[in-house]
Amino acid sequence: MASKFYIDNLAKHVGQTVTLQGWLYNLRSSGKIKFLLLRDGTGVCQGVMVKSVVGEEMFAKADQLTQESAFAMTGTVRAEQRAPGGFEMDVTNIEIISVAKEYPITPKEHGVEFLADRRHLWLRSSRQHAIMRVRHEIIRSIREFFAGRGFTLLDAPIFTPAACEGTSTLFETDYFDLGKAYLTQSGQLYGEAGAMALGKVYVFGPTFRAEKSKTRRHLTEFWMVEPEVAFNDLNDNMDLAEDFLEHIVSNVLKNRMPELKTLERNIQKLEAVKRPFPRITYDQAVEILQKNGVAFEWGNDLGATDETIISEQFDRPVFVHRYPSEVKAFYMKRDPQNPKVALAVDVLASEGYGEIIGGSQREDDYDVLLQRLKDHDLPQEAFDWYLDLRRFGSVPHSGFGLGIERTVSWICGLEHVRETIPFPRMIYRITP
Template identity: 60%
Template structure:
């Protein structure tokens, strides 16, 4: 009977068939130990020369790394290791002998591996990450489905820029001139919220930023919920409830994979409600207390400005300093409006403040969520579009949301790959998606 390796413990002392690939093989005279993988896990086979036919013995000798095989044998417990199973092999059918495989069980450089991403994904580590990614996305879909949200897919081709055109990829669009690849589905999600109440988008987004860091890719998946009649505080309530749900569910269902990735689960287990909420003002106080300067690049080097001046956005060292005292995601809210996007609502009590919130993941993973209450006043929004030099005509449909039954509403955007990086404790975002697109890489 054909079984998958992840279910192998249900078949102890039974004969089973495994269909998969040879991951590695060791031999010791009259014994061979082929390691088999089938996409769901790894299992070690034991081939004893006296227990198998001469043909099976010889065929095992021909196998190369990643050769595809159908192996039959009896499942047994490992003689020395707890909760580890082996396959006492009695039959082998060779499906295909692999050519010399470039990715050996030894170490490789990241560029070498990235060139062979289509093969690298077969590695147990990469497969574990992909399983965690799958669980994260499924948790997100289940959370929103079970909480009354409607999946509302935003278009990828867009005519306008949400926040300036310098970071947009463009392409020709028939007789209509340029189309841009979406860098956010938010504006469309807002239309969905006013149509359906609570919606979310989940799809690829694109940023033409020449950012060569461990936290950036040019094509990434973003999940953006948008809720009518939610204010900034309702928004933060949702963020912490949602994040805690996803993290706890992934720990529960993907413990084996996270353990394999050497993730410290005690740190993830602490991700439960409530999360710390601090205002931008309080965050600046922390920076001043810790004497973290604002660093400005100048013609002849760097200028260190202290104390940290109110109104400036935070960089990596600032996020680090703010988060290091907490072991949960930190929600920093009520930002200087100057530094924030045109669609964020101004604080009615203080026009210098925008009702935005950034969520900084612990352990130095930085921003994983950006959100806000949206500007719902027609005149204010028109003003903001003018201030940002954006073409009013492109936003008429967006402004209609403020003309026809405008309501307070809020939402946020979560970067899926940053979430995966954080939960798996990855050193680089390139491992968080099957095929990472970066400024210097578009293949394979």
């Protein structure tokens, strides 16, 4: 098979005659010259077709091309200052592969609902390309980070017999003769089993929440990466999260600058994401809120507006640790110094993007954990295997979960997480 040519590789083919295959992004024409913008997924290249060069027939052929028609364009590659990508093609021939019907997404503005209904087509636009590439870079960086530190990927099941945390509303389904099954809301408990087996593991997969949340930060189906490490305490956990976030952001800056430019992201704000990140206790967070005139009572969980106020005090992500144990999950270990607080930690992204990481040191004592299950009215049978992890060689261990879509949204500087995943699932949207 003959080698293919792609737009992101044109620099190596200046002066050569090549053929590009793709779709018509836009067409501008005068009486004797046409500018054909071809996109091939790697970029957009402008082809210049001159009537006196290609002849009457070929020149007229280009008139059949509607927006998003598929075609092949052959010509000589030339460096061109005026072209956005730096290169142009002097077209000698085009082959029409398929003529597109009237394309609904025009180069002008559209509303989000209109675009969401056509998400399968919306993905062709340059802004969505940029977001998908940044998402790809983030996920690639995550795998690279853990692989480089000796972690093993541990895939957790999607079908689970009961709630992991006992708080969220879960999607329910029938599971043959075994009764109800639920779509996972977290792979963490399985990650803990993995950490006891392999030391350092990470779970990476989709998670599901049936809560009727209608905000720019919520999806019903989203991706989460959850490292879990044996013998790590809360401070080790924060060290890991700090290294992790810095690694991700620096990789995006290093490898996806053109995409960030397309998204008009403020680069300085991302460049500020360097270790060390500030670490404040919940108590200190409450002080910040009270200083800013919020009537906040100790013991409540931080709300979305509270998180925004706190994150605005810093130029980089901030750790908030040692929350009141009442508002946190059953498996989080209480602070031996102060049993009223849990060894929990959240990371609030800068610029008001909210909670991107939630984690904790886990309760490793069998009797305490059993009591916590009872306190939360959780079915003990379903957690019997989890209690085994405390029966057989229990050790201190910690982990956290990072929401991929919120991270993409923050790094790209987006208004809404719906653009961060190819096909978002929200309470009132399951298509396309």
